[in-house]
Amino acid sequence: MESINSLKNRFLTEKNEAEYRLSGKNYEVAMKHLEAAGKLLGEIYRRDINPQRREEYKQIRNQLEERFQECKEALGLAPSRPAPARPAPRPVAPKPAANAAAPKQAQGKAKAQEEDDGVNYMINGIDVKQFLASESRDKNVMFEDVIGMEREKATVRGELFLTEEEKAYKQEIGLKSKNFILLYGLPGTGKTFFAMALSNELRQFSGEDIPFFSVVCTQLKSSHVGATENNIIALFEFTKQFDRCVLFMDEFDAIGQSRQKASGDPTAVTTVNTLLTQLGGFDSNPNLLFIAATNCPYNLDGALLSRASPKIEVPLPGGEVLYGTLQRKLGNLVAPDVDLSAVAKKLEQSKFSNRDCSNLIDEIKRKLFEAHRVDDMINNVDSAMIASALREVKSSVKRDEQIALEEFKAQFAEN
Ligand SMILES: Nc1ncnc2c1ncn2[C@@H]1O[C@H](COP(=O)(O)OP(=O)(O)OP(=O)(O)O)[C@@H](O)[C@H]1O
Numbered sequence: 356m357e358s359i360n361s362l363k364n365r366f367l368t369e370k371n372e373a374e375y376r377l378s379g380k381n382y383e384v385a386m387k388h389l390e391a392a393g394k395l396l397g398e399i400y401r402r403d404i405n406p407q408r409r410e411e412y413k414q415i416r417n418q419l420e421e422r423f424q425e426c427k428e429a430l431g432l433a434p435s436r437p438a439p440a441r442p443a444p445r446p447v448a449p450k451p452a453a454n455a456a457a458p459k460q461a462q463g464k465a466k467a468q469e470e471d472d473g474v475n476y477m478i479n480g481i482d483v484k485q486f487l488a489s490e491s492r493d494k495n496v497m498f499e500d501v502i503g504m505e506r507e508k509a510t511v512r513g514e515l516f517l518t519e520e521e522k523a524y525k526q527e528i529g530l531k532s533k534n535f536i537l538l539y540g541l542p543g544t545g546k547t548f549f550a551m552a553l554s555n556e557l558r559q560f561s562g563e564d565i566p567f568f569s570v571v572c573t574q575l576k577s578s579h580v581g582a583t584e585n586n587i588i589a590l591f592e593f594t595k596q597f598d599r600c601v602l603f604m605d606e607f608d609a610i611g612q613s614r615q616k617a618s619g620d621p622t623a624v625t626t627v628n629t630l631l632t633q634l635g636g637f638d639s640n641p642n643l644l645f646i647a648a649t650n651c652p653y654n655l656d657g658a659l660l661s662r663a664s665p666k667i668e669v670p671l672p673g674g675e676v677l678y679g680t681l682q683r684k685l686g687n688l689v690a691p692d693v694d695l696s697a698v699a700k701k702l703e704q705s706k707f708s709n710r711d712c713s714n715l716i717d718e719i720k721r722k723l724f725e726a727h728r729v730d731d732m733i734n735n736v737d738s739a740m741i742a743s744a745l746r747e748v749k750s751s752v753k754r755d756e757q758i759a760l761e762e763f764k765a766q767f768a769e770n
């Protein structure tokens with residue numbers, strides 16, 4: 356018999372195909388995919404006895420029916436046309452008691468191994484620890500350390516930092532909370548830095564010890580059939596142990612690349628479907644804040660992109676941000692005649708990222724150190740040291756990447 360996971364994958368393929376056709380106004384083909392999706396959903400509903408999921412299936416069925424109705428109206432068809440198959444009603448099993456303690460017991464079929472810190476890292480036979488970045492979180496980085504990006508900080512504050520009353524009101528009016536943020540921008544602009552600061556701010560705001568798990572997506576990839584998908588499932592299952600947690604996935608394009616573009620790679624389809632299931636579909640974790648980061652959002656799959664909100668651009672730093680960084684890190688070392696704002700302007704014109712700027716500052720400090728070694732009376736950075744460092748450290752920004760990003764922004768920009 357076909358497994359539920361396989362049915363779910365097939366369902367998502369049909370549903371996504373229907374969405375894709377709808378976006379191209381190809382209603383007839385969309386209806387065929389909606390019908391197929393409806394049948395698969397019926398089968399999944401009959402096989403899955405989890406009462407919470409069965410409620411979700413009903414909601415998804417309603418969405419399918421709405422889409423189906425849209426197609427009928429667009430094609431001017433009679434209302435007698437058959438709608439997607441409805442899942443047969445079945446008696447609902449009693450709801451399992453919620454476990455409020457953090458971390459929760461591992462759920463589902465996860466065969467878990469208890470570790471000293473009370474967290475289970477062995478999920479479905481996979482050691483999730485191997486994927487987690489060792490310096491999972493720099494606990495000291497806060498929004499005040501992120502120079503500039505005030506609008507972006509305000510956006511996430513408005514979306515995520517909610518009082519209990521605000522949360523309750525959102526629920527009352529049926530407004531879903533955002534739980535999938537996409538950070539995109541050129542290399543070294545500060546996506547990881549921003550994600551860390553955000554998770555620390557969230558922890559401070561809520562007063563809860565919200566764990567932050569950081570994963571570089573290339574680590575999840577495997578050449579063995581089905582292994583990438585299983586790694587992703589294990590990772591998301593792992594997060595279900597916590598009442599609340601943040602999962603940060605860096606280099607998200609490594610696993611979330613467009614299924615259309617990756618037509619030569621059949622695993623791209625199942626990998627994206629697995630991600631969709633974990634993020635907004637059947638097995639999603641409502642306690643999870645998911646943050647994805649990428650340098651090339653234009654390579655991401657459309658279905659993933661449409662679920663990410665807010666999509667936040669982490670831009671190249673402007674002159675003021677660069678000045679702030681120079682001032683903060685070099686201010687007390689520079690000679691009185693050095694004009695740091697002129698240096699910042701030059702860096703902005705040369706398209707320096709924050710990382711390029713940090714590299715330049717390190718190089719300048721190295722020059723000072725060398726000069727001080729020769730003559731211990733030299734304790735200041737002078738213009739010659741800066742000019743010399745500028746000859747060695749260049750911007751890492753590539754023109755074609757910048758152009759591709761501009762095009763993406765024109766289509767998808769939210770901030
Ligand atoms: N807004 C900022 N204010 C101050 N420093 C920053 C800011 N953004 C980034 N930095 C500095 O630049 C460094 C590089 O940033 P980070 O590693 O977050 O970039 P990234 O966008 O994640 O890069 P990549 O695309 O290569 O993963 C950080 O370690 C931090 O020191």
Ligand SMILES: [Mg+2]
Pocket residue numbers: 546547548605648
């Ligand atoms: Mg990064």
